[in-house]
Amino acid sequence: MIEWREGLAIDHGGLDRDHRDQHELIRRFIETPATDDGLPLAVRLLRLLHRVSERHFIREERVQAAVDYPGRAEHRMQHRRLLEMLDDITGQMDQTSSLFDFAYRKAHANGLLEFWFFDHFARADVGLRRYMARLSLSQPPAGHIVNAAETMHQPQGRASGRSS
Numbered sequence: 001m002i003e004w005r006e007g008l009a010i011d012h013g014g015l016d017r018d019h020r021d022q023h024e025l026i027r028r029f030i031e032t033p034a035t036d037d038g039l040p041l042a043v044r045l046l047r048l049l050h051r052v053s054e055r056h057f058i059r060e061e062r063v064q065a066a067v068d069y070p071g072r073a074e075h076r077m078q079h080r081r082l083l084e085m086l087d088d089i090t091g092q093m094d095q096t097s098s099l100f101d102f103a104y105r106k107a108h109a110n111g112l113l114e115f116w117f118f119d120h121f122a123r124a125d126v127g128l129r130r131y132m133a134r135l136s137l138s139q140p141p142a143g144h145i146v147n148a149a150e151t152m153h154q155p156q157g158r159a160s161g162r163s164s
Contacts, residue, residue, distance in 0.1 A: 015056070018059060050086050067132060
């Protein structure tokens with residue numbers, strides 16, 4: 001799995017904390033043994049990844065609205081598709097009867113999750129980073145915008161701290 005590095009930073013704030021949390025959960029899922037003993041942990045990690053991702057997508061969409069990001073409609077659709085894909089992966093892992101054993105399903109899920117995270121990040125989130133960098137040339141630093149959007153629009157009923 002590709003390691004998280006500072007060069008992947010978007011805002012040096014909440015979005016990056018979320019990305020690191022997502023990355024860590026995917027890394028832990030991939031490292032979970034592909035044995036029947038690893039199945040309960042794998043499913044728990046996927047469910048936690050869903051919660052963390054849902055919280056992150058809300059935060060990111062609010063930041064995009066705050067900076068009037070022109071690609072936000074497409075980005076939001078990608079978020080919905082990613083959550084659906086994560087639900088599908090979780091359902092496949094949580095099956096009690098399947099033609100395929102857990103090791104096969106997990107190997108497939110490992111690749112999908114890594115692709116899921118880095119493809120979306122490289123294609124969509126990097127565009128947001130570039131937009132925010134251009135915006136910061138004529139306005140306060142993008143981190144101020146992100147922090148203000150996070151403070152004003154905390155997801156209701158959700159913890160604002162790290163989830164893992």
